[in-house]
Amino acid sequence: MKIFKNMYEYRELLKTSVKKDVRGKYKNSVLGIFWSFLNPLLQIVVYALVFPLITKSTETNYTVFVCCGLIPWTFFSSAISRSAFTMIENGNIIKKVYFPREILSISVVTSEMINFVISTIIVLAFVLGYGLGITKYVIFYPLIVLVEYILLIGISFIVSSITVFFRDLQHFITVLLQLLFYATPIVYSASTIPENFKWILKYNPMTYIIEAFRNIFYYKKMPEIKSLMIVLGISILICIIGYLLFSKLQKKFAEEL
Numbered sequence: 001m002k003i004f005k006n007m008y009e010y011r012e013l014l015k016t017s018v019k020k021d022v023r024g025k026y027k028n029s030v031l032g033i034f035w036s037f038l039n040p041l042l043q044i045v046v047y048a049l050v051f052p053l054i055t056k057s058t059e060t061n062y063t064v065f066v067c068c069g070l071i072p073w074t075f076f077s078s079a080i081s082r083s084a085f086t087m088i089e090n091g092n093i094i095k096k097v098y099f100p101r102e103i104l105s106i107s108v109v110t111s112e113m114i115n116f117v118i119s120t121i122i123v124l125a126f127v128l129g130y131g132l133g134i135t136k137y138v139i140f141y142p143l144i145v146l147v148e149y150i151l152l153i154g155i156s157f158i159v160s161s162i163t164v165f166f167r168d169l170q171h172f173i174t175v176l177l178q179l180l181f182y183a184t185p186i187v188y189s190a191s192t193i194p195e196n197f198k199w200i201l202k203y204n205p206m207t208y209i210i211e212a213f214r215n216i217f218y219y220k221k222m223p224e225i226k227s228l229m230i231v232l233g234i235s236i237l238i239c240i241i242g243y244l245l246f247s248k249l250q251k252k253f254a255e256e257l
Helices: 002-010 011-024 030-057 062-089 091-096 100-128 138-166 169-182 194-201 205-219 225-256
Strands: none
Touching: 002 011, 002 100, 011 100, 030 062, 030 100, 062 091, 062 100, 062 138, 062 169, 062 205, 091 225, 100 138, 100 205, 100 225, 138 169, 138 205, 138 225, 205 225
């Protein structure tokens, strides 16, 4: 319960940190927050043009298909990449001022979640533009966001604390995310993977999150609630383990930074 107590007592600091993070991400750029739309949109265009030729996908409205995979993936990869640097970037503040260090990790993931929610407008635009329409299953959107958010909070605690002592982890994460991209059904359908490789998708929590996201927007059907609940349970467990590890390591942050 300590983490909830800290978040409540330092809620204004968390709120300020998130606002600063969201505004500062595109500070001094001409288009500002519009990059939240343009970055994923440009990626979608590239993947929609290139990958149908490579994968020979038979999915109809392939652009929408890719969009529904890429938007939640961007949230995942951006949050982890930025979490790896957050303690190092804020080293001077950590050494001078006391505050719950976990606020830094939580603020990064929260600001990326806000970008994710904003980017969902792109999904809606494609879905409506291609005539697929919006169904009642969109009500499961908050649940999908919550599951991914909790998963990322847990991973953020782990990578942000370990990176302080093992800086090379930042580079390992970059490579790992590139590999994980292709081990996640983003530009291809999970049903196209040969049986002997499906175990890779089975143990990848992002498979279930992206499939759920794709179900409510692209396939227009109810997501697999049982699978989401299992991922939610695993995410909570990762969050607890991550926080315990973070609490143990943060005592030496100041001297390492």
